[in-house]
Amino acid sequence: MENSGITADILFQLGPLQISNTIVTTWAIIAATGLISWLITRGLQREPGRIQTAAEGVVNGIEEAIHEVAPEHTRQLLPFIGTLWLFLIIANLSGLIPGVHSPTRDLSATSALAILVFLSVHWFGIRTQGLKAYLHHYLRPSPILLPFHIISEITRTIALAVRLFGNIMSLEMTALLILLVAGFLAPIPILMLHIIEALVQAYIFGMLALIYVAGGIQSQQVTQQKQKEKNEE
Amino acid sequence: MELNWSTFFLEIINFLILVWILKHFFYKPVLDVITRRRMEIEKTLNDAKVLHDDAETLQEQYKNRLGVWEQERLTAQAALKEEIEAERTRQMEALQITLKKEREKAQAIEQHQLEVCRQQAEETALAQGAQFAAHLLTAAAGPELERHLSDLFIQELAALSPKQTEALRAAGSKAPDRIQISSAYVLDDTARQLLEQSLSTTLGINGPFHYTQDKALIAGLRINVGAWALRANLQDELKSFVDFAHDG
Structure with missing residues:
Protein backbone atom coordinates (compact mmCIF):
# COMPACT_ATOMS: atom_id res chain seq x y z
CA MET A 1 0.00 0.00 0.00
CA GLU A 2 3.00 2.25 -0.37
CA ASN A 3 1.96 3.75 -3.65
CA SER A 4 -1.67 4.18 -2.89
CA GLY A 5 -2.14 7.27 -4.96
CA ILE A 6 -2.16 6.44 -8.64
CA THR A 7 -1.15 2.88 -9.39
CA ALA A 8 -2.27 -0.35 -7.83
CA ASP A 9 -0.09 -2.22 -5.39
CA ILE A 10 1.18 -5.69 -6.23
CA LEU A 11 0.32 -7.79 -3.23
CA PHE A 12 1.75 -11.12 -4.33
CA GLN A 13 2.84 -13.17 -7.29
CA LEU A 14 0.84 -16.16 -8.48
CA GLY A 15 3.05 -17.85 -11.06
CA PRO A 16 3.45 -15.44 -13.91
CA LEU A 17 0.57 -13.31 -12.69
CA GLN A 18 0.98 -10.35 -10.41
CA ILE A 19 -1.91 -10.09 -7.99
CA SER A 20 -2.63 -6.47 -7.22
CA ASN A 21 -4.97 -5.01 -4.65
CA THR A 22 -7.34 -4.27 -7.57
CA ILE A 23 -7.68 -7.98 -8.21
CA VAL A 24 -8.08 -8.79 -4.54
CA THR A 25 -10.77 -6.13 -4.15
CA THR A 26 -12.50 -7.46 -7.24
CA TRP A 27 -12.42 -10.97 -5.83
CA ALA A 28 -13.85 -9.66 -2.58
CA ILE A 29 -16.58 -7.89 -4.52
CA ILE A 30 -17.31 -11.02 -6.54
CA ALA A 31 -17.42 -13.15 -3.41
CA ALA A 32 -19.66 -10.72 -1.56
CA THR A 33 -21.93 -10.19 -4.53
CA GLY A 34 -22.19 -13.92 -5.19
CA LEU A 35 -22.84 -14.67 -1.53
CA ILE A 36 -25.48 -11.97 -1.19
CA SER A 37 -27.13 -13.07 -4.43
CA TRP A 38 -27.26 -16.65 -3.25
CA LEU A 39 -28.63 -15.60 0.13
CA ILE A 40 -31.30 -13.45 -1.47
CA THR A 41 -32.38 -15.90 -4.16
CA ARG A 42 -32.30 -19.12 -2.16
CA GLY A 43 -35.60 -18.36 -0.50
CA LEU A 44 -37.54 -16.49 -3.16
CA GLN A 45 -41.24 -16.60 -2.54
CA ARG A 46 -44.41 -15.73 -4.37
CA GLU A 47 -45.18 -13.05 -1.80
CA PRO A 48 -41.89 -11.07 -1.67
CA GLY A 49 -40.35 -9.70 1.53
CA ARG A 50 -38.45 -6.44 1.76
CA ILE A 51 -35.12 -7.83 0.53
CA GLN A 52 -36.74 -9.76 -2.28
CA THR A 53 -38.73 -6.68 -3.26
CA ALA A 54 -35.48 -4.66 -3.38
CA ALA A 55 -33.77 -7.37 -5.45
CA GLU A 56 -36.71 -7.54 -7.84
CA GLY A 57 -36.71 -3.76 -8.02
CA VAL A 58 -33.03 -3.73 -9.00
CA VAL A 59 -33.51 -6.38 -11.68
CA ASN A 60 -36.67 -4.72 -12.94
CA GLY A 61 -34.93 -1.34 -13.09
CA ILE A 62 -32.06 -2.75 -15.10
CA GLU A 63 -34.44 -4.66 -17.35
CA GLU A 64 -36.53 -1.57 -18.05
CA ALA A 65 -33.44 0.55 -18.78
CA ILE A 66 -32.23 -2.03 -21.28
CA HIS A 67 -35.72 -2.40 -22.71
CA GLU A 68 -35.80 1.33 -23.43
CA VAL A 69 -32.72 1.02 -25.63
CA ALA A 70 -32.93 -2.51 -27.05
CA PRO A 71 -36.46 -3.78 -26.54
CA GLU A 72 -35.98 -6.95 -28.58
CA HIS A 73 -32.79 -8.05 -26.82
CA THR A 74 -33.51 -7.20 -23.21
CA ARG A 75 -33.08 -10.67 -21.74
CA GLN A 76 -30.01 -11.28 -23.93
CA LEU A 77 -28.20 -8.15 -22.71
CA LEU A 78 -29.39 -8.18 -19.14
CA PRO A 79 -26.62 -10.32 -17.58
CA PHE A 80 -23.78 -8.36 -19.16
CA ILE A 81 -25.13 -4.82 -18.79
CA GLY A 82 -26.67 -5.53 -15.38
CA THR A 83 -23.42 -6.96 -14.07
CA LEU A 84 -21.54 -3.95 -15.42
CA TRP A 85 -23.82 -1.58 -13.51
CA LEU A 86 -23.84 -3.57 -10.29
CA PHE A 87 -20.09 -4.22 -10.37
CA LEU A 88 -19.24 -0.61 -11.16
CA ILE A 89 -21.53 0.76 -8.42
CA ILE A 90 -20.01 -1.57 -5.84
CA ALA A 91 -16.48 -1.08 -7.17
CA ASN A 92 -16.77 2.70 -7.30
CA LEU A 93 -18.27 2.89 -3.80
CA SER A 94 -15.74 0.48 -2.35
CA GLY A 95 -13.27 3.32 -2.31
CA LEU A 96 -15.23 4.81 0.59
CA ILE A 97 -14.13 1.95 2.81
CA PRO A 98 -10.96 2.97 4.63
CA GLY A 99 -7.90 1.11 3.37
CA VAL A 100 -9.66 -0.14 0.23
CA HIS A 101 -9.12 1.30 -3.24
CA SER A 102 -11.74 1.17 -5.91
CA PRO A 103 -10.78 -1.31 -8.63
CA THR A 104 -11.99 1.27 -11.09
CA ARG A 105 -9.28 3.73 -10.14
CA ASP A 106 -6.92 1.24 -11.82
CA LEU A 107 -6.56 1.83 -15.55
CA SER A 108 -5.92 -1.88 -16.05
CA ALA A 109 -9.35 -2.70 -14.60
CA THR A 110 -11.23 -0.03 -16.52
CA SER A 111 -9.36 -1.01 -19.70
CA ALA A 112 -10.38 -4.61 -19.13
CA LEU A 113 -14.01 -3.56 -18.76
CA ALA A 114 -13.76 -1.31 -21.83
CA ILE A 115 -12.23 -4.14 -23.84
CA LEU A 116 -15.06 -6.41 -22.68
CA VAL A 117 -17.56 -3.83 -23.88
CA PHE A 118 -15.68 -3.55 -27.18
CA LEU A 119 -15.73 -7.32 -27.64
CA SER A 120 -19.34 -7.68 -26.50
CA VAL A 121 -20.45 -5.16 -29.12
CA HIS A 122 -19.06 -7.41 -31.83
CA TRP A 123 -20.11 -10.60 -30.05
CA PHE A 124 -23.77 -9.61 -29.73
CA GLY A 125 -23.75 -7.99 -33.17
CA ILE A 126 -22.40 -11.09 -34.89
CA ARG A 127 -24.69 -13.40 -32.85
CA THR A 128 -27.71 -11.39 -33.85
CA GLN A 129 -26.99 -10.62 -37.46
CA GLY A 130 -24.31 -13.02 -38.57
CA LEU A 131 -20.68 -12.19 -39.32
CA LYS A 132 -21.12 -10.97 -42.89
CA ALA A 133 -24.11 -8.75 -42.22
CA TYR A 134 -22.48 -7.36 -39.11
CA LEU A 135 -19.21 -6.51 -40.84
CA HIS A 136 -21.15 -5.07 -43.74
CA HIS A 137 -22.45 -2.24 -41.61
CA TYR A 138 -18.91 -0.81 -41.41
CA LEU A 139 -19.14 -0.14 -45.14
CA ARG A 140 -22.36 1.84 -44.80
CA PRO A 141 -23.32 4.37 -45.83
CA SER A 142 -20.02 4.42 -47.78
CA PRO A 143 -16.89 2.23 -47.72
CA ILE A 144 -14.91 5.44 -47.42
CA LEU A 145 -16.12 5.74 -43.86
CA LEU A 146 -14.58 2.38 -42.85
CA PRO A 147 -11.42 3.96 -41.30
CA PHE A 148 -13.56 6.39 -39.36
CA HIS A 149 -15.71 3.53 -38.07
CA ILE A 150 -12.57 1.71 -36.91
CA ILE A 151 -11.15 4.83 -35.30
CA SER A 152 -14.49 5.45 -33.64
CA GLU A 153 -14.54 1.92 -32.23
CA ILE A 154 -11.06 2.28 -30.79
CA THR A 155 -11.42 5.80 -29.43
CA ARG A 156 -14.73 5.20 -27.74
CA THR A 157 -13.28 2.13 -26.05
CA ILE A 158 -10.31 4.12 -24.86
CA ALA A 159 -12.63 6.93 -23.79
CA LEU A 160 -14.69 4.47 -21.78
CA ALA A 161 -11.65 3.19 -19.94
CA VAL A 162 -10.01 6.55 -19.37
CA ARG A 163 -13.22 8.37 -18.37
CA LEU A 164 -14.02 5.93 -15.62
CA PHE A 165 -10.46 5.61 -14.50
CA GLY A 166 -9.90 9.39 -14.49
CA ASN A 167 -13.05 10.23 -12.58
CA ILE A 168 -12.67 7.61 -9.90
CA MET A 169 -8.96 8.09 -9.54
CA SER A 170 -9.35 11.84 -9.25
CA LEU A 171 -12.11 11.45 -6.68
CA GLU A 172 -9.99 9.21 -4.54
CA MET A 173 -6.96 11.51 -4.94
CA THR A 174 -9.02 14.51 -3.99
CA ALA A 175 -10.41 12.77 -0.95
CA LEU A 176 -6.95 11.65 0.05
CA LEU A 177 -5.42 15.10 -0.36
CA ILE A 178 -8.22 16.81 1.56
CA LEU A 179 -7.97 14.20 4.27
CA LEU A 180 -4.23 14.91 4.51
CA VAL A 181 -4.53 18.69 4.44
CA ALA A 182 -7.78 19.32 6.32
CA GLY A 183 -9.17 17.90 9.54
CA PHE A 184 -11.16 14.78 10.26
CA LEU A 185 -14.66 16.02 9.21
CA ALA A 186 -13.59 18.16 6.23
CA PRO A 187 -13.61 15.30 3.61
CA ILE A 188 -17.29 14.46 4.32
CA PRO A 189 -18.69 16.68 1.51
CA ILE A 190 -16.08 15.19 -0.79
CA LEU A 191 -17.19 11.72 0.28
CA MET A 192 -20.79 12.69 -0.53
CA LEU A 193 -19.58 13.86 -3.91
CA HIS A 194 -17.73 10.54 -4.21
CA ILE A 195 -21.00 8.63 -3.74
CA ILE A 196 -22.83 10.70 -6.34
CA GLU A 197 -19.94 10.58 -8.77
CA ALA A 198 -19.54 6.82 -8.26
CA LEU A 199 -23.20 6.25 -9.09
CA VAL A 200 -23.14 8.65 -12.03
CA GLN A 201 -19.97 7.12 -13.49
CA ALA A 202 -21.34 3.60 -13.13
CA TYR A 203 -24.53 4.69 -14.85
CA ILE A 204 -22.62 6.46 -17.65
CA PHE A 205 -20.28 3.53 -18.26
CA GLY A 206 -23.13 1.01 -18.25
CA MET A 207 -25.42 3.16 -20.38
CA LEU A 208 -22.68 3.82 -22.94
CA ALA A 209 -21.90 0.12 -23.05
CA LEU A 210 -25.57 -0.59 -23.55
CA ILE A 211 -25.84 1.98 -26.34
CA TYR A 212 -22.74 0.62 -28.07
CA VAL A 213 -23.96 -2.97 -27.84
CA ALA A 214 -27.48 -2.03 -28.93
CA GLY A 215 -25.97 -0.03 -31.79
CA GLY A 216 -23.97 -3.05 -32.88
CA ILE A 217 -27.08 -5.22 -32.75
CA GLN A 218 -29.45 -2.82 -34.44
CA SER A 219 -27.15 -1.18 -36.99
CA GLN A 220 -27.99 -3.68 -39.71
CA GLN A 221 -31.57 -4.02 -38.54
CA VAL A 222 -32.20 -0.32 -39.19
CA THR A 223 -30.81 -0.65 -42.68
CA GLN A 224 -32.87 -3.77 -43.32
CA GLN A 225 -35.97 -2.06 -42.00
CA LYS A 226 -35.43 0.93 -44.27
CA GLN A 227 -34.88 -1.42 -47.21
CA LYS A 228 -38.04 -3.31 -46.30
CA GLU A 229 -40.07 -0.11 -46.08
CA LYS A 230 -38.70 0.99 -49.45
CA ASN A 231 -39.66 -2.35 -51.01
CA GLU A 232 -43.16 -2.11 -49.56
CA GLU A 233 -43.57 1.34 -51.08
CA MET B 1 -1.04 5.12 -14.99
CA ARG B 103 -137.90 -14.44 -18.70
CA GLU B 104 -139.94 -16.71 -20.94
CA LYS B 105 -140.55 -19.00 -17.99
CA ALA B 106 -141.57 -16.05 -15.85
CA GLN B 107 -143.72 -14.77 -18.67
CA ALA B 108 -145.28 -18.22 -19.04
CA ILE B 109 -145.82 -18.45 -15.29
CA GLU B 110 -147.24 -14.95 -15.27
CA GLN B 111 -149.35 -15.80 -18.28
CA HIS B 112 -150.49 -18.98 -16.60
CA GLN B 113 -151.20 -17.14 -13.36
CA LEU B 114 -153.09 -14.50 -15.30
CA GLU B 115 -154.94 -17.23 -17.12
CA VAL B 116 -155.70 -18.99 -13.84
CA CYS B 117 -156.79 -15.69 -12.32
CA ARG B 118 -158.83 -14.89 -15.35
CA GLN B 119 -160.33 -18.35 -15.30
CA GLN B 120 -161.00 -18.14 -11.58
CA ALA B 121 -162.53 -14.71 -12.08
CA GLU B 122 -164.53 -16.04 -14.97
CA GLU B 123 -165.64 -19.06 -13.01
CA THR B 124 -166.47 -16.87 -10.08
CA ALA B 125 -168.31 -14.49 -12.39
CA LEU B 126 -170.14 -17.36 -14.06
CA ALA B 127 -170.93 -18.96 -10.71
CA GLN B 128 -172.11 -15.66 -9.38
CA GLY B 129 -173.98 -15.08 -12.66
CA ALA B 130 -175.50 -18.54 -12.41
CA GLN B 131 -176.34 -18.00 -8.76
CA PHE B 132 -177.83 -14.64 -9.60
CA ALA B 133 -179.69 -16.07 -12.57
CA ALA B 134 -180.83 -18.99 -10.42
CA HIS B 135 -182.23 -16.58 -7.81
CA LEU B 136 -183.81 -14.46 -10.51
CA LEU B 137 -185.22 -17.40 -12.45
CA THR B 138 -186.40 -19.09 -9.26
CA ALA B 139 -188.36 -16.00 -8.52
CA ALA B 140 -189.58 -15.64 -12.10
CA ALA B 141 -190.13 -19.34 -12.87
CA GLY B 142 -193.54 -20.90 -12.97
CA PRO B 143 -195.67 -23.57 -14.72
CA GLU B 144 -195.87 -21.44 -17.87
CA LEU B 145 -192.14 -21.37 -18.25
CA GLU B 146 -191.97 -25.04 -17.64
CA ARG B 147 -194.60 -25.67 -20.33
CA HIS B 148 -192.56 -23.55 -22.75
CA LEU B 149 -189.48 -25.50 -21.87
CA SER B 150 -191.34 -28.75 -22.37
CA ASP B 151 -192.46 -27.56 -25.81
CA LEU B 152 -188.94 -26.52 -26.60
CA PHE B 153 -187.71 -29.97 -25.53
CA ILE B 154 -190.18 -31.68 -27.81
CA GLN B 155 -189.04 -29.48 -30.74
CA GLU B 156 -185.36 -30.13 -29.98
CA LEU B 157 -185.95 -33.85 -29.69
CA ALA B 158 -187.49 -33.82 -33.13
CA ALA B 159 -184.50 -31.94 -34.51
CA LEU B 160 -181.93 -34.44 -33.21
CA SER B 161 -179.54 -35.96 -35.73
CA PRO B 162 -180.15 -39.58 -36.79
CA LYS B 163 -176.96 -40.66 -35.01
CA GLN B 164 -178.08 -39.13 -31.74
CA THR B 165 -181.53 -40.53 -32.20
CA GLU B 166 -180.09 -43.99 -32.80
CA ALA B 167 -177.94 -43.80 -29.65
CA LEU B 168 -180.93 -42.78 -27.57
CA ARG B 169 -183.02 -45.57 -29.08
CA ALA B 170 -180.31 -48.09 -28.14
CA ALA B 171 -180.15 -46.78 -24.58
CA GLY B 172 -183.97 -46.85 -24.31
CA SER B 173 -184.16 -50.41 -25.61
CA LYS B 174 -181.65 -51.67 -23.04
CA ALA B 175 -183.49 -50.20 -20.07
CA PRO B 176 -187.16 -49.60 -20.99
CA ASP B 177 -188.33 -49.64 -17.34
CA ARG B 178 -185.92 -47.00 -16.13
CA ILE B 179 -187.36 -43.90 -17.80
CA GLN B 180 -187.69 -41.24 -15.17
CA ILE B 181 -189.11 -37.81 -15.91
CA SER B 182 -188.33 -35.09 -13.32
CA SER B 183 -189.96 -31.66 -13.41
CA ALA B 184 -189.96 -28.58 -11.15
CA TYR B 185 -193.77 -28.44 -11.23
CA VAL B 186 -196.27 -31.20 -11.54
CA LEU B 187 -196.99 -31.84 -15.20
CA ASP B 188 -200.63 -31.93 -16.23
CA ASP B 189 -202.02 -34.75 -18.34
CA THR B 190 -201.79 -32.83 -21.61
CA ALA B 191 -198.13 -32.10 -21.13
CA ARG B 192 -197.54 -35.68 -20.12
CA GLN B 193 -199.30 -37.05 -23.23
CA LEU B 194 -197.38 -34.71 -25.56
CA LEU B 195 -194.13 -35.68 -23.91
CA GLU B 196 -194.80 -39.41 -23.98
CA GLN B 197 -195.97 -39.19 -27.58
CA SER B 198 -192.84 -37.34 -28.62
CA LEU B 199 -190.59 -39.81 -26.79
CA SER B 200 -192.41 -42.73 -28.34
CA THR B 201 -192.30 -41.24 -31.86
CA THR B 202 -188.75 -40.03 -31.83
CA LEU B 203 -186.99 -42.59 -29.65
CA GLY B 204 -189.34 -45.58 -29.77
CA ILE B 205 -189.80 -45.53 -25.97
CA ASN B 206 -193.25 -46.51 -24.88
CA GLY B 207 -192.93 -46.46 -21.10
CA PRO B 208 -193.59 -47.00 -18.39
CA PHE B 209 -192.73 -43.41 -17.36
CA HIS B 210 -192.10 -42.43 -13.73
CA TYR B 211 -192.82 -38.76 -12.97
CA THR B 212 -191.19 -36.97 -10.07
CA GLN B 213 -191.15 -33.37 -8.91
CA ASP B 214 -187.81 -31.68 -8.26
CA LYS B 215 -187.87 -28.04 -7.22
CA ALA B 216 -184.17 -27.75 -7.71
CA LEU B 217 -184.70 -27.79 -11.46
CA ILE B 218 -186.38 -24.30 -11.13
CA ALA B 219 -188.29 -24.89 -14.32
CA GLY B 220 -188.22 -27.54 -17.06
CA LEU B 221 -187.57 -31.27 -17.36
CA ARG B 222 -184.92 -33.90 -16.89
CA ILE B 223 -185.46 -37.28 -18.49
CA ASN B 224 -183.18 -40.16 -17.50
CA VAL B 225 -183.03 -43.01 -20.05
CA GLY B 226 -180.59 -45.61 -18.72
CA ALA B 227 -177.21 -43.98 -18.59
CA TRP B 228 -178.45 -41.03 -20.65
CA ALA B 229 -179.95 -37.83 -19.25
CA LEU B 230 -181.96 -35.44 -21.39
CA ARG B 231 -181.93 -32.01 -19.79
CA ALA B 232 -184.32 -29.24 -20.54
CA ASN B 233 -184.41 -27.29 -17.28
CA LEU B 234 -182.95 -24.06 -15.96
CA GLN B 235 -180.77 -25.66 -13.27
CA ASP B 236 -178.89 -27.82 -15.75
CA GLU B 237 -178.60 -24.93 -18.19
CA LEU B 238 -177.10 -22.70 -15.51
CA LYS B 239 -174.83 -25.51 -14.42
CA SER B 240 -173.68 -25.99 -17.97
CA PHE B 241 -172.48 -22.38 -17.98
CA VAL B 242 -170.23 -23.13 -15.04
CA ASP B 243 -169.06 -26.39 -16.61
CA PHE B 244 -168.46 -24.57 -19.87
CA ALA B 245 -166.26 -22.11 -17.99
CA HIS B 246 -164.37 -25.05 -16.42
CA ASP B 247 -163.83 -26.73 -19.78
CA GLY B 248 -162.75 -23.52 -21.39
Missing part, protein backbone atom coordinates in the same frame (compact mmCIF):
# COMPACT_ATOMS: atom_id res chain seq x y z
CA GLU B 2 0.68 1.95 -16.04
CA LEU B 3 -1.25 -0.87 -17.63
CA ASN B 4 -0.68 -4.09 -15.72
CA TRP B 5 -1.44 -6.97 -18.07
CA SER B 6 -1.94 -9.43 -15.22
CA THR B 7 -4.54 -7.16 -13.70
CA PHE B 8 -6.00 -6.56 -17.16
CA PHE B 9 -6.48 -10.25 -17.99
CA LEU B 10 -7.50 -11.27 -14.49
CA GLU B 11 -10.02 -8.44 -14.40
CA ILE B 12 -11.54 -9.71 -17.66
CA ILE B 13 -11.78 -13.21 -16.22
CA ASN B 14 -13.11 -11.90 -12.91
CA PHE B 15 -15.79 -9.92 -14.65
CA LEU B 16 -16.84 -12.83 -16.79
CA ILE B 17 -17.00 -15.01 -13.67
CA LEU B 18 -19.11 -12.32 -11.98
CA VAL B 19 -21.41 -12.22 -15.00
CA TRP B 20 -21.82 -15.98 -14.77
CA ILE B 21 -22.41 -15.90 -10.99
CA LEU B 22 -24.96 -13.12 -11.15
CA LYS B 23 -26.66 -14.66 -14.15
CA HIS B 24 -27.12 -17.99 -12.38
CA PHE B 25 -27.61 -16.85 -8.79
CA PHE B 26 -29.30 -13.50 -9.14
CA TYR B 27 -30.84 -12.57 -12.47
CA LYS B 28 -32.23 -15.94 -13.42
CA PRO B 29 -33.94 -16.80 -10.10
CA VAL B 30 -35.29 -13.28 -9.68
CA LEU B 31 -36.49 -13.11 -13.28
CA ASP B 32 -38.02 -16.58 -12.93
CA VAL B 33 -39.93 -15.45 -9.85
CA ILE B 34 -41.04 -12.28 -11.61
CA THR B 35 -42.03 -14.26 -14.70
CA ARG B 36 -43.91 -16.80 -12.60
CA ARG B 37 -45.71 -14.03 -10.76
CA ARG B 38 -46.51 -12.26 -14.02
CA MET B 39 -47.84 -15.50 -15.45
CA GLU B 40 -49.92 -16.06 -12.33
CA ILE B 41 -51.18 -12.49 -12.51
CA GLU B 42 -51.90 -12.91 -16.22
CA LYS B 43 -53.58 -16.21 -15.49
CA THR B 44 -55.62 -14.58 -12.75
CA LEU B 45 -56.44 -11.70 -15.08
CA ASN B 46 -57.32 -14.12 -17.86
CA ASP B 47 -59.46 -16.13 -15.45
CA ALA B 48 -61.05 -12.92 -14.27
CA LYS B 49 -61.56 -11.88 -17.89
CA VAL B 50 -63.04 -15.27 -18.71
CA LEU B 51 -65.28 -14.97 -15.65
CA HIS B 52 -66.15 -11.44 -16.65
CA ASP B 53 -66.89 -12.55 -20.20
CA ASP B 54 -68.91 -15.47 -18.88
CA ALA B 55 -70.74 -13.13 -16.55
CA GLU B 56 -71.42 -10.75 -19.42
CA THR B 57 -72.56 -13.64 -21.59
CA LEU B 58 -74.81 -14.87 -18.79
CA GLN B 59 -76.05 -11.35 -18.24
CA GLU B 60 -76.79 -11.08 -21.96
CA GLN B 61 -78.50 -14.45 -21.87
CA TYR B 62 -80.50 -13.43 -18.85
CA LYS B 63 -81.41 -10.17 -20.55
CA ASN B 64 -82.48 -12.10 -23.64
CA ARG B 65 -84.30 -14.62 -21.47
CA LEU B 66 -85.97 -11.81 -19.59
CA GLY B 67 -86.96 -10.33 -22.93
CA VAL B 68 -88.30 -13.69 -24.06
CA TRP B 69 -90.06 -14.13 -20.74
CA GLU B 70 -91.51 -10.66 -21.05
CA GLN B 71 -92.66 -11.52 -24.58
CA GLU B 72 -94.06 -14.82 -23.38
CA ARG B 73 -95.73 -13.07 -20.47
CA LEU B 74 -97.28 -10.53 -22.81
CA THR B 75 -98.37 -13.29 -25.19
CA ALA B 76 -99.77 -15.35 -22.33
CA GLN B 77 -101.42 -12.25 -20.92
CA ALA B 78 -102.96 -11.48 -24.30
CA ALA B 79 -104.06 -15.12 -24.69
CA LEU B 80 -105.50 -15.08 -21.18
CA LYS B 81 -107.23 -11.81 -21.93
CA GLU B 82 -108.66 -13.27 -25.11
CA GLU B 83 -109.64 -16.42 -23.26
CA ILE B 84 -111.26 -14.38 -20.50
CA GLU B 85 -113.01 -12.27 -23.12
CA ALA B 86 -114.21 -15.41 -24.93
CA GLU B 87 -115.27 -16.99 -21.65
CA ARG B 88 -117.00 -13.78 -20.64
CA THR B 89 -118.75 -13.64 -24.00
CA ARG B 90 -119.70 -17.29 -23.67
CA GLN B 91 -120.91 -16.77 -20.11
CA MET B 92 -122.76 -13.66 -21.17
CA GLU B 93 -124.39 -15.55 -24.02
CA ALA B 94 -125.25 -18.42 -21.67
CA LEU B 95 -126.54 -15.89 -19.17
CA GLN B 96 -128.54 -14.17 -21.86
CA ILE B 97 -129.99 -17.51 -22.90
CA THR B 98 -130.70 -18.40 -19.28
CA LEU B 99 -132.20 -14.98 -18.72
CA LYS B 100 -134.26 -15.33 -21.85
CA LYS B 101 -135.45 -18.74 -20.72
CA GLU B 102 -136.11 -17.42 -17.23
